[in-house]
Amino acid sequence: MIPLLSVFAAFSFVVMMFNLPLPGGTTGHAVGMGVASIVLGPWASILAISIALLIQAVFFGDGGITAIGANCFNMAIVGSLASYAAYRMISHRARLGSVRRVAGAGVAGYLAINFAALCAAIEFGIQPILFRDASGAPLYAPYPLSVSIPAMMIGHLTFAGLAEVIISAGIIAYLQRTDPGLLRLTAPDAPDVDEVSPRPPGAVSWPTPRKLWLGLALLLILTPLGILAVGNAWGEWSARDFGDPQTRQQIAAGSRHQLPPDHVPQGLERLSSVWTAPLSHYAPSFIRSPGFGYFVSAMVGVGLIIATCLLASWLLGRMHSERHPDREWAPSTRRRRRSFIEATIRSLLEAIQHTLFAEDMASANGLLQRLDPRVKLMGMGALIIAAITVRRIPALAGVFATAAVLAILSRVPMRILAARIWIAVGAFTGTIALPAVFLTPGQVMYRLPVLDWAITQQGLKAAGFLILRAESAATLSALLILTTLWTHLLAGLRSLRLPAVLVALLGMSYRYMFxxxxxARDMFESRESRLVGILAPADRRRLAAATAGVLLGKSIQLSAEVHTAMQARGFRGQIRLLDERHMDRSHWLQAAGFVAFAAAIVWMGR
Amino acid sequence: MRECVPTSEVAFAVNDVSYRYLEVPALAGLSMRVTRGERVALLGANGSGKSTLLRLLAGLCFPEHGDISFYGEPLTEQRLENEEFFYRFRRRVGMVFQNPDIQLFNPSVFDEVAFGPLQLQWPGDQVRRRVGETLDLMGIAHLRDRAPHRLSGGEKKRVALASVLVLDPEVLLLDEPSAALDPGSQAQIVEFLVSWRDRSKTVITATHDLDTLEDIADRCYVLENGAVACEGTPLAVLHDVALLERTRLVRPHHHVHREGVTQPHPHLHRHHSD
Known part of the structure; x- marks a missing residue:
């Protein structure tokens, strides 16, 4: 339960970093409470979302430390309960694999985020009524309900709501296919999926958050897309924003063209100095590139969430073992539970084995596999640069087609590319690009009936462009990784003049991580094989902690012994490498061919 | 008899050596001599000091008391600081560790085997040729591009052996070469060591596997509590049941006789599997 909880907390945190541009110049984001409450149940979901919000507020200054209560109420509590109720009602007695559950999840996500937005809008709207200073000026939020409700709801009923629908329905559909057992946590009496073969009795049957972690990693990599949307979320203004003329215009544009008050609301100013977040606005001061800073912030956030969940599980476990010393904590699930650390190490191990060590495709006999790794590195690099720089659709389509042809010639199954890359990248860049369809000014092609938003030709083009660009770049990098043996990649890096020590270090850490x-896994397994019965959670954690200590000791010993072994074979502190593969003429020709091709595409698409 | 051997023929002379790991004594006043071309086994239970002795002989750690010399030259930390001596010594003495996971730290089998020669700054062509020959010799040429951690236990051991043999050392130090291997892989390693006999190499093997003792050694030292308890030919040692029991190399053998009385039974069952 706890590892799952931390996956969803981390997921929610990352999802909230994907800001979508909304009409009126504000931004919004999905929350992920829909899917969390469907899988975890409402109570655990409230906890998970609250943890994500807490980390956001405390460490990244997002949402604000004083608004944490309101945010938790809106998004965690109202959102989770609304979503759970909707999902249970719609999917009542449906089979685990039924379409009704997917539809229910979509509706649940949509309702959840809109209820949460409505609550927030009401809270904003009643503030000017409740809190005024002596002169009658609002102390905190300046706009009345008549402004706040439309401002919040238009964005959330449309884009943010849609994003939430896609996330909820998509993940539930995915889980139905890969791990329907996870859905059973909140639907214990649902009829089973039809075609699922019963697991053999001895088989491992612990929850597999592995794939979820992988998905989360993919999201993490994509987080820099989240800063494409400039501007603030409506209502999330800082005291400084009220003084900046440009920001004032933006705020007005999102608030039915009513300018905010000239003076910074006093209460807001006072409270803004209560807490300064260390990584304010997801932009660590020591990182220059905003995209990379955003990505690093996301990583730090996920780490903090895992740590918080660990702490929470420890505290909860202690409370419960004091009250019921002989009872297992956690709601009744039929799975065997393992401690958080243990489950995490296991799922990490499996994930690493699956991603890094899947060498079957790399040793297949295809075009890219036969290429020298350095040629491949340069060639794919050139094509990726082409994908990023071209400005015409046909040229970009050409890059994508090239990637597809390379995949076919390298015997990389389209099925794998589609499942691992295209759908995932398409869904996420798609959600981000969608607003551009409406927001880009230009020739109107169609008007949405009720909202009166115009779809412009330029907008469609811009959205299609963004998606195709992301797809092409992702496919090319996937091809490089899938078709290259790790050892060859290392050799390639080595001959591209990376320092020998660095390459050796990379190689050794790869090896010793394994x-x-x-x-670690052997230790857990041997311990488990010696256990009879189930340990109290406090004892499990104590054991896990002791194991971690032993593991640390072992790793120190391991590094000392490896050093001895290196010494025994003549190591004197300097790594020497065999420059085995020289780039000969044919290699340079191949590389030049790639670069020329990419350059031609760039030229045609300029 | 061995006193007649000239110093130049003594590969290792260990004289009253003591060594402690963090206050825990591992060796206490141990002395031994190994002459050129000899195959010596170090026998002893776990913790008797075999591995420590091998590390001392390999110049990876140094005694607190006593001294070790290699072909008449003292083997000390200061001496190994000298680059010329360091490379000469490493070239002549190879050590195979008990745990191949420690020894295999390179990304591919080829890189693993090439590590030693590269550290000794052999020219590139020679490295490639020697590595190829060694992989063929050990029958692991097909594993060349594989990652060592993806190999089976027996394959790992052969790669570890290859990574040392590639330097064609005169002295080979082996720490439990056949431990934790299946009988097939064990036999391969032992067969290889037997086939190596003709090359007038010095081989020092730490083991507690009595089954293969006669195949891999001409002489053995039995270690007990960090000192030599006995020294002799494998045959002589294997017949000294009292010594083997005391040093926990065989367990006191009990079985039920016809009268139904369980008795300690002083004989050695060596060829159970034959």
Whole structure:
């Protein structure tokens, strides 16, 4: 339960970083409470979303420390309960694999985020009535309900709501296919999926958050897309924003063209100095590139969430073991539970084995596999640059087609590319690009009936462009990784004049990460095989902590011994490498061919 | 008899050596001599000091008391600081560790085997040729591009052995070469060591596997509590049941006789599987 909880908390945190541009110049984001409450149940979901909000507010200054209560109420509590109720009603007695559950999840996500937005709008709207200073000026939020409700709801009923629908329905549909057992947590009496073969009795049957972690990693990589949307979320203004003329215009545009008050609301100014977040606005001061800073912030956030969940599980476990010393904590699930650390190490190990060590495709006999890794590195690099720089659709389509042809010639199944890359990248860039369809000014092609928003030709083009660009770049990098053996990639890096020590270090850490995780798993398994019965959670955690200590000791010993072994074979502190593969003429020709091709595309698409 | 051997023929002379790991004594006043071309086994239970002795002989750690010399030259930390001596010594003495996971730290089998020669700054062509020959010799040429951690236990051991043999050392130090291997892989390693006999190499093997003792050693030292308890030919040692029991190399053998009385039974069952 706890590892799952932390996956969803981390997921929610990352999803909230994907800001969508909304009409009126504000931004909004999905929350992920819909899917969290469907899988975890409402109570655990409230906890998960609250943890994500807490980390956001405390460490990244997003949402604000004083608004944490309101945010938790809106998004965590109202959102989770609304979503759970809707999902249960719609999917009542449906089979685990039924379409009704997917539809229910979509509706649940949509309702959840809109209820949460409505609550927030009401809270904003009643503030000027409740809190005024002596002169009658609002102390905090300046706009009345008549402004706040439309401002919040238009964005959330449309784009943010849609994003939430896609996330909820998509993840539930995915889980139905890959791990329907996860859906059973909130639907214990649902009829089973038809075609699922019963697991053999001895098989491992712990929840597999592995794939979810992988998905989360993909999201993390995509987070820089979240800063494409400039502007603030409506209502999330800082005291400084009220003084900046440009920001004032933006605020007015999102608030039925009513300018905010000239003076910074006093209460807001006072409270803004209560807390300064260390990584304010997801932009660590020590990182220059905003995209990379955003990505690093996302990583830090996820780490903090895992730590918080660990702490929470420890506290909860302690409370419960004091009250019921002989009872297992956690709601009744039929699975065997393992401690958080253990489950995490296991799922990490599996994920690493699956991603890094899947060498079957790399050793297949295809075009890219036969290429020298350095040629491949340069060639794919040139094509990726082409994908990023071209400005015409046909040229970009050409890059994408090239990637597809390379995939076919390298015997990389389209099925794998589609499942691992295209759908995922398409869904996420699609959600982000969608607003551009409406927001880009230009020739109107169609008007939405009720909202009176115009779809412009330019908008469609811009959205299609963004999606195709992301797809092409992702496909090319996937091809590079899928078709190259790790050892060859290292050799390639080495001959591209990376320092020998760095390459050796990369190689050794890759290798010892494996040994280390294997040791950890062996230790857990041997311990488990010696246990009879179920341990109290406090004891499990104590054991896990002790194991971690032993593991640390082992790793120190391991590094000392490896150093001895290196010494025994003549190591004197300097790594020497065999420059095995020289780039000969044919290699340079191949590389030049790639670069020329990419350059031609760039030229045609300029 | 061995006193007649000239110093130049003594590969290792260990004289009253003591060594402690963080206050825990591992070796206490141990002395031994190994001459050129000899195959010596170090026998002893776990913790008797075999591995420590091998590390001392390999110049990876140094005694607190006593001294070790290699072909008459003292083997000390200061001496190994000298680059010329360091490379000469490493070239002549190879050590195979008990745990191949420690020894295999390179991304591919080829890189693993090439590591030693590269550290000794052999020219590139020679490295490639020697590595190829060694992989063929050990029958692992097909594993060349594989990652060592993806190999089976027996394959790992052969790669570890290859990574040392590639330097064609005169002295080979082996720490439990056949431990934790299946009988097939064990036999391969032992067969290889037997086939190596003709090359007048010095081989020092730490083991507690009595089954293969006669195949891999001409002489053995039995270690107990960090000192030599006995020294002799494998045959002589294997017949000294009292010594083997005391040093926990065989367990006191009990079985039920016809009268139904369980008795300690002083004999050695060596060829159970035969």
């Amino acid at each position: 040994v280390f995780l294997q040791t």
